[in-house]
Amino acid sequence: DAGVTQSPTHLIKTRGQQVTLRCSPKSGHDTVSWYQQALGQGPQFIFQYYEEEERQRGNFPDRFSGHQFPNYSSELNVNALLLGDSALYLCASSALSGGLGETQYFGPGTRLLVL
Amino acid sequence: AQTVTQSQPEMSVQEAETVTLSCTYDTSESNYYLFWYKQPPSRQMILVIRQEAYKQQNATENRFSVNFQKAAKSFSLKISDSQLGDTAMYFCAFMPPITNAGKSTFGDGTTLTVKP
Numbered sequence: 278d279a280g281v282t283q284s285p286t287h288l289i290k291t292r293g294q295q296v297t298l299r300c301s302p303k304s305g306h307d308t309v310s311w312y313q314q315a316l317g318q319g320p321q322f323i324f325q326y327y328e329e330e331e332r333q334r335g336n337f338p339d340r341f342s343g344h345q346f347p348n349y350s351s352e353l354n355v356n357a358l359l360l361g362d363s364a365l366y367l368c369a370s371s372a373l374s375g376g377l378g379e380t381q382y383f384g385p386g387t388r389l390l391v392l
Numbered sequence: 393a394q395t396v397t398q399s400q401p402e403m404s405v406q407e408a409e410t411v412t413l414s415c416t417y418d419t420s421e422s423n424y425y426l427f428w429y430k431q432p433p434s435r436q437m438i439l440v441i442r443q444e445a446y447k448q449q450n451a452t453e454n455r456f457s458v459n460f461q462k463a464a465k466s467f468s469l470k471i472s473d474s475q476l477g478d479t480a481m482y483f484c485a486f487m488p489p490i491t492n493a494g495k496s497t498f499g500d501g502t503t504l505t506v507k508p
Contacts, residue, residue, distance in 0.1 A: 310496070319396075319483050319498035320437075333495055367437060379425040379487045381496070383437035 279304055281370050281384035289390045290358050298353040298387045302370030308332075309351040310381060311343060312367040320367055326351050327373055355389075363391045394419045394486050398499035405474045406507050412459075413469045413502045415484030421445075425487045426460065428469045431501070432480040440482070443467065474506045 282301045290296050302309050308327045312320035322335035326345035345351045349370075355362055365388050369381035395418045405411035417426070428440040443451045443460050450458050455475075459468045471478055484499040 312498075317501075319500045322495050322497070335495055365435060369437075379489065380427070380439065380442055381487070382439065383429070385434075385436050 281306075281368055281382055283366075283368050283384040283387050285387060286385065287388045287390075289392065291392050292358055292360060294358050294391075295354065295356045296358060296389060298355075298366050298368075298389070299350065300353070300368030300370075300384060301350045302368075303382050306370035306372045306382070307349050308371045308373050309345060309349065310369045310371070311351070311353045312369065313337070313362075314365040314367055314386070316364075323353070358391045360391050363389060365389075394421070394488075394495070394497045396484055396486050396497050396499040398482075398484055398502050400502045401500075402503045402505070404505040404507055405471075407474055407476060409474055410470060410472045411474055411504065413471075413482050413484075413504065415467045415469070415499060417465050417467065417484070417486050417497075419465070419486065419488075421488055423489055425489075426458075426467045427485040427487065428456070428458070428467075429483045429485060429498075430478075430480045431483065432477075437483070441469065471504075476506050476508060478504060479506045480504060 284299045310325040311323040314320045324334040329345045340356045342354045365386045367386045368384045371381045397416045424445045426443045430438045441453045455472045457470045481501045483501045487496040
């Protein structure tokens, strides 16, 4: 049973560029959440996708956008990159049905460095 | 908005001893879920234990157990018989029911070092 996978593992971009990060949820999961984790801090909730729609959103600017595909995989897009966007980006998946919908399983993350 | 506070930035424990990590939270919700996650130096976030707020019984998973005090909004993690592999950063997380429009919130973590 494959867990949550993310790609790429590492990424280096320059200010002003755009980046796309990808996530495949755990088998049987239909909900994907994205988090930003700065070094030495806890993950900050960016947004959550279910049924290809953004259901919840944290306090992140519109430069952060996402998408969920029919196979439940998801993308996180960040436009006009800033130095402060450098962080570990975590994807977490969960299953809306079955009473364990709130239990999120995390991927290994994508380390983004903005120069 | 919910807040989660982990007041111990760093802790250490001798191998085979017991250690307790603290977490307090603030919410106006009556139904919610609490989690402890472990993040080793490899950075993969791993689920340790889960607690539903409507359950009075404290959750237990092998050497890991919680002390959930709903009225006090406290959710501590006890690790018994600590092992070297328990060395990691531990995060306490609050999650509202997935059917609500609430947002999940993590604390800033406690770095636990298990010493041989």
